[in-house]
Amino acid sequence: MSTERQHNPAAQIVVGLAVIAAGLLFLLDNLGWLELDMSVQFWPIVLIVAGVLKIMGARSTNGNIIGGALLLFGVVLLLKGIGLLAVGWNVLAPLVMIGVGIFVVARSALHRRLDTRFAAPLKGGSDDAVFATAILGAYKRRITSQQFAGGEITAIMGGCELDLREASLAGDAVVNIFALMGGITIQVPVDWAVQLEGAPILGGIEESTLRPKDGAKRLVVRGYAIMGGVEIRN
Structure with missing residues (x-):
């Protein structure tokens, strides 16, 4: 872990x-x-x-x-x-x-428009990045891109599930999370290192992934869980 x-x-x-x-x-x-x-x-x-x-x-x-x-x-x-x-x-x-x-x-x-004010542009096809929002509902997605570049996940009184176990990346990728009275689950491959930069506020963030030996592939998870929960696992 x-x-x-x-x-x-x-x-x-x-x-x-x-x-x-x-x-x-x-x-x-x-x-x-x-x-x-x-x-x-x-x-x-x-x-x-x-x-x-x-x-x-x-x-x-x-x-x-x-x-x-x-x-x-x-x-x-x-x-x-x-x-x-x-x-x-x-x-x-x-x-x-x-x-x-x-x-x-x-x-x-603005479905396909990415805002680059706070981050560098995410390049690649539509499967290379994820920008998901679940409000009073559920969102599930499996990504198989071999050039995953990160994205943003928001769950407000709803749930988001992102399956990256068949994906790959070159170097680092950043996923911003925001859970307000909702839940987010991210599944990653066993050869990915996870760097957690989350801040739970009356909520919880749990990261239970295996630690790879080389750590050449790294997923950085940033964001907040406010009266909600975030889980990152293999």
Whole structure:
């Protein structure tokens, strides 16, 4: 089992700021300056943190859209909860539906377009990279490319399964993961070394692969599991 684990300092800063914000809200509530139900306000804070982390780790336009939607929805719910925004669910529910529709249209229009703002272009055919999103659903895919170049996997209250056991790569490949109340499973060949750079937040990331002798092929897995789970195995 590989023990190489690195935590993103920026992610730790975001989580720390979220804890500070939650503490301030608790303090203001206890002092009587705000009337809050922190069991309810907890979820907007989770959505805001998830949105920021998703944007930070996004490698595609879809990833930025998802992160922005989570962030915006969390901010709106938080402002509504503390009384700074008088918006009812009769308005929020249609807005959420409109947002989902915009995401579907944008995802279809940009299906084959890779965003190179945060990473070098992924070259090769359609089977050489994976950009998967599962929201309230399931996504399963087997990749057999011999030039796998990485990609991005997002699971929000859904599940993603990626089977790479018949694939190969030259050198290193990076897969960014994001699991929010969802699960991601990645299966890799026994001759791949896995470098895990994930940060679990109220969730779990488990890597139980065999360690190859040469380590010439390396898969770097980066990202976050927020109240969700990620498993990497052979």
